[in-house]
Amino acid sequence: MNDSRTRILDAAEALFAETGYEATSTARIALAAEVPKGLLFHYFPQKLDVLLTLIDERTAIEEPPEEPLPPDPAGALRRLASRLPLRASPSMRRILFREADTHRTARERITALNRELVRRARRALELTLPGARGDAARLEVAAATFAAVLLYQENLFHLTGDRIDPDALADLITRALM
Amino acid sequence: MNDSRTRILDAAEALFAETGYEATSTARIALAAEVPKGLLFHYFPQKLDVLLTLIDERTAIEEPPEEPLPPDPAGALRRLASRLPLRASPSMRRILFREADTHRTARERITALNRELVRRARRALELTLPGARGDAARLEVAAATFAAVLLYQENLFHLTGDRIDPDALADLITRALM
Amino acid sequence: MNDSRTRILDAAEALFAETGYEATSTARIALAAEVPKGLLFHYFPQKLDVLLTLIDERTAIEEPPEEPLPPDPAGALRRLASRLPLRASPSMRRILFREADTHRTARERITALNRELVRRARRALELTLPGARGDAARLEVAAATFAAVLLYQENLFHLTGDRIDPDALADLITRALM
Amino acid sequence: MNDSRTRILDAAEALFAETGYEATSTARIALAAEVPKGLLFHYFPQKLDVLLTLIDERTAIEEPPEEPLPPDPAGALRRLASRLPLRASPSMRRILFREADTHRTARERITALNRELVRRARRALELTLPGARGDAARLEVAAATFAAVLLYQENLFHLTGDRIDPDALADLITRALM
DNA sequence: TATGAATGAGCTTTCATTCAT
DNA sequence: AATGAATGAAAGCTCATTCAT
Numbered sequence A, B, C, D: 001m002n003d004s005r006t007r008i009l010d011a012a013e014a015l016f017a018e019t020g021y022e023a024t025s026t027a028r029i030a031l032a033a034e035v036p037k038g039l040l041f042h043y044f045p046q047k048l049d050v051l052l053t054l055i056d057e058r059t060a061i062e063e064p065p066e067e068p069l070p071p072d073p074a075g076a077l078r079r080l081a082s083r084l085p086l087r088a089s090p091s092m093r094r095i096l097f098r099e100a101d102t103h104r105t106a107r108e109r110i111t112a113l114n115r116e117l118v119r120r121a122r123r124a125l126e127l128t129l130p131g132a133r134g135d136a137a138r139l140e141v142a143a144a145t146f147a148a149v150l151l152y153q154e155n156l157f158h159l160t161g162d163r164i165d166p167d168a169l170a171d172l173i174t175r176a177l178m
Numbered sequence E: 001t002a003t004g005a006a007t008g009a010g011c012t013t014t015c016a017t018t019c020a021t
Numbered sequence F: 001a002a003t004g005a006a007t008g009a010a011a012g013c014t015c016a017t018t019c020a021t
Helices: A003-019 A026-033 A037-043 A047-058 A073-082 A090-099 A104-128 A130-134 A136-160 A166-176 B003-019 B026-033 B037-043 B047-058 B073-082 B090-099 B104-128 B130-134 B136-160 B166-176 C003-019 C026-033 C037-043 C047-058 C073-082 C090-099 C104-128 C130-134 C136-160 C166-176 D003-019 D026-033 D037-043 D047-058 D073-082 D090-099 D104-128 D130-134 D136-160 D166-176
Strands: none
Touching: A003 A026, A003 A037, A003 A047, A003 A090, A026 A037, A026 A047, A047 A090, A047 A104, A073 A104, A073 A136, A073 A166, A090 A104, A090 A136, A104 A130, A104 A136, A104 B136, A136 A166, A136 B104, A136 B136, A136 B166, A166 B136, A166 B166, B003 B026, B003 B037, B003 B047, B003 B090, B026 B037, B026 B047, B047 B090, B047 B104, B073 B104, B073 B136, B073 B166, B090 B104, B090 B136, B104 B130, B104 B136, B136 B166, C003 C026, C003 C037, C003 C047, C003 C090, C026 C037, C026 C047, C047 C090, C047 C104, C073 C104, C073 C136, C073 C166, C090 C104, C090 C136, C104 C130, C104 C136, C104 D136, C136 C166, C136 D104, C136 D136, C136 D166, C166 D136, C166 D166, D003 D026, D003 D037, D003 D047, D003 D090, D026 D037, D026 D047, D047 D090, D047 D104, D073 D104, D073 D136, D073 D166, D090 D104, D090 D136, D104 D130, D104 D136, D136 D166
16 A cells, blocks of 8 residues: 555665765656656655655664574674664665765664664673673673674675675684683 | 865865765855856866865875884784874865765775775784784784774764774784784 | 647747757747746757757648649649748748758758659659650759759748749749750 | 967868857867967957858859850850859858858858859850840849759758759750750 | 646856956 | 966756645
8 A cells, every 4th residue: 555655765765775865856766666756745745854764664773682692602793793783675774874974864873773783792792701791891892893894894895895704703803802 | 376276176175075075066166165166167177077086186095104013913903093094184084985885986995995904904913923824814804804993983983973992902803813 | 738838839939040049048948938947848858859849840741732733834833832842830941941950850851851842843744744754864853953943942042032933933944844 | 370360260160160150169169279268369359250250261252264155055054063153161161051041241142152153154144045135034044043053052962962963954954045 | 646837946067258477 | 479267147957846736
């Protein structure tokens, strides 16, 4: 139901990801969505509302899952690395990172994502390396580093082309704490 | 001499950094540079040329310095972290990262920066940790991780607000290799 | 209905005829048509489309009529001369000839007009001068000459101011073939 | 001597012929002439002066030659047809005809050319067909027709592509008067 | 909801022309 | 005579947005 609205958002998602928000005209969105130009403004009074709606409805920071973590630190980090706690299509991820510079809403999502990622990494390390708890500061740095690399990959990998193997990363971080 | 051209580039640099390339009109650039609109196109036939010229003339990947590295790995990494091998103002850095998604020239600079950064980190670790040379793969991951965090900071720090202490990072990486 | 589009074409037709395509600005067309500047580009994405549409919609090469020709050659040519097989206003005719040099579409129309004109003249002479059929080459030259003078008048008369009387022309051509 | 001025005129001649006066910018002329933009305006205060100078200096209507005409009418016309009494390069001829619609100076040259052409044709026919002198009106039409076809060829031949053989034309006109 | 014509501000770019050197 | 930076009006065109139907 409400086919048009969805088609508009689909088209905008694809175009924003490819060309960027500013360089995408509402006319092009309507054309790609096969919807009359006027209808776009029926659902989204301003062009900006299309972007905000996309971020609002098509990106979400996930809660940590219920399943128990693997007992070893490398395994725990590896599982974390296997999937960012961000429910969003590849297109939406690109949009989120690209527009974060200029749009608060996108920036807030990324901040939340970063925070959640660090929190999970910290918790995973705390649980699997009880001995390391003594040095809380070092553990924090390890968690932040882990999160930074994952977000770096998400954001800049398609630019630099070099990818860090998640397993090797998990292994590296673990070693630093033992 | 050639005051106007410089003023145009200065104005563009500031505005592109603040608002992004697409959202900055040539009229605003000319106004900020206090030159007539037409003059901008005398020096830069297309708006895009302003951006490309900025990247070309105001960003450069530095060659590694001559000075000897500190003998300890943490110290060597720390010195590396203290300054990216990128000769560019803070504004130009923002522009470089923001436009990398859509402009090949910017993307190539970042790729080169990443490569140079990894190369230096690798070399620093090889020289200061001769024993680690045995495990080349792990050393490579360590170098890449180090570079990733530095670029992540450069790119996303002003978004997430969390900063990883470079000294602690250097320490962490070093530990993982011992 | 669709008043604006027609008004734009009307205004363009008048202005192109008077000043030429290149020297007529879209702003002047919109002003003369009493429509906002933007609307012109709603109907015609490029300025050139206005010209091409005019040529396409407002000039047409006519098919020969059904009515029987007068039995005598001079009469037959005279009727031909009385009306070019070109359905187009005087303004459109001027535009067609003036822009033929630089626009293929206009050139093609004139070529078609020339061909049709020669074809009709040849046929008129063949039918009314059965005896002349023997010298096909001379008849062809006569037809081509007749067509050339008519198109010359159309194109250059308002320049030179001298007009050849069509009846006298028909008479002259006929005499040459007897 | 005065190389620059000549180079500007040469470049303008080529460009006006190819693209038309309006569509040729002074910058393009200067570029093609390999002359600084400012210099053009030193020699020609206005762009229009370039065109007027070209017409003034590089087109001229020729006086009739001294040599005696061939004694037969077809031969006399044939010689006339072999060369228009217009001293001008092919480029200048195109410019003359193309700009005649909008520039009085060009129009006046063509009018003069037409008049001279008719005058010569009339005189040729009078001299070689003394018997025809009786019907002055018919002779006038013949001369005008002859001139019209020659100018038509000059102006529209490269458009329609069909060329009337001058010998056959001379023959046709002659026959009509006998 | 749906439609696409209408609007006008603003965009990038072009241009003829000026002028200090 | 030579030069190219400077000027600003105006060009073609794009755009988000409105609105009558």
